[in-house]
Amino acid sequence: MPLEPLSQKEIEDRLAELPGWSQDGDRIARSYRLPSHFAATAMVVHIAQVQEELDHHSDLTLGYNTVSLTVNTHTVGGVTERDFKLARRIEDLAPGHGAH
Numbered sequence: 001m002p003l004e005p006l007s008q009k010e011i012e013d014r015l016a017e018l019p020g021w022s023q024d025g026d027r028i029a030r031s032y033r034l035p036s037h038f039a040a041t042a043m044v045v046h047i048a049q050v051q052e053e054l055d056h057h058s059d060l061t062l063g064y065n066t067v068s069l070t071v072n073t074h075t076v077g078g079v080t081e082r083d084f085k086l087a088r089r090i091e092d093l094a095p096g097h098g099a100h
Helices: 008-015 037-054 081-097
Strands: 022-024 027-033 059-062 066-071
Touching: 008 022, 027 081, 037 059, 037 066, 037 081, 066 081
Parallel strands: none
Antiparallel strands: 022 027, 027 066, 059 066
């Protein structure tokens, strides 16, 4: 079954289950603050590992003690279930890095 973009209502419903995430045009987005640059860098590496596992990648930005990302499914030009699966995995790993 081909990937389909989610409806606006579906996106809103799923975002309600992911505090801190928001819609940014045709993407979902989140920024995290971490206790140090090293912790932020380690989180980026961990996210990259998950993205490789899922074969689905976000746009990641590493700041001094921040990690920001946006996610969408480029092939459909919008937000899909794959994006929320990645977002959920990132949410699950974030506390282990001291992210908030």
